[in-house]
Amino acid sequence: MPINSMSYNTYSFSEITFVLQHPSLGQFQLVGETVGTISFARAQDSSSHQVAHDGSVMTSKIVTRHGTMSFTAHQDSALHRWLQNAYNYLMNAYADPDWAEFSGRCESNTTREVTTFSHASIQKFPDVNYQQQGQDVTWNFLCGVIDTEHA
Secondary structure: OOOOOOOOOOOOHHHEEEEEEEOOOEEEEEEOOOEEEEEEEEOOOOEEEEEOOOOOEEEEEOOOOOEEEEEEEEOOOHHHHHHHHHHHHHHHOOOHHHOOOEEEEEEEOOOOEEEEEEEEEEEEOOOOOOOOOOOEEEEEEEEEEEEEEEO
């Protein structure tokens, strides 16, 4: 009999695949590199309660899939430079319909989750800091659609 018969899992950020694409700019893909965090947040609750004067409760299902995506990247990373160029291109582009056309996916082999997003736009150019040590830069996106599936 083995000494330790307990099963365990190991989470590794290096098993995260992140793809960001845009019809006018191409795509950027990374696999667990130069990124500190990737997060997705829904903008609204999925349900709400309305309480009547007699105390009865009506539950409403709210079908919404929009929200935000943010990630931190090293200030000297290829991803940060790609996004700087993308932002500058889109701010100067004549075609405004390109503004909210980012889409992509974030896939975790460890958790077997796949999050896709579309109709995304850069919320604002990230804050810039210059100091003794290199820093991470936070990019925030508004996403029209965010979906997460579990395999």
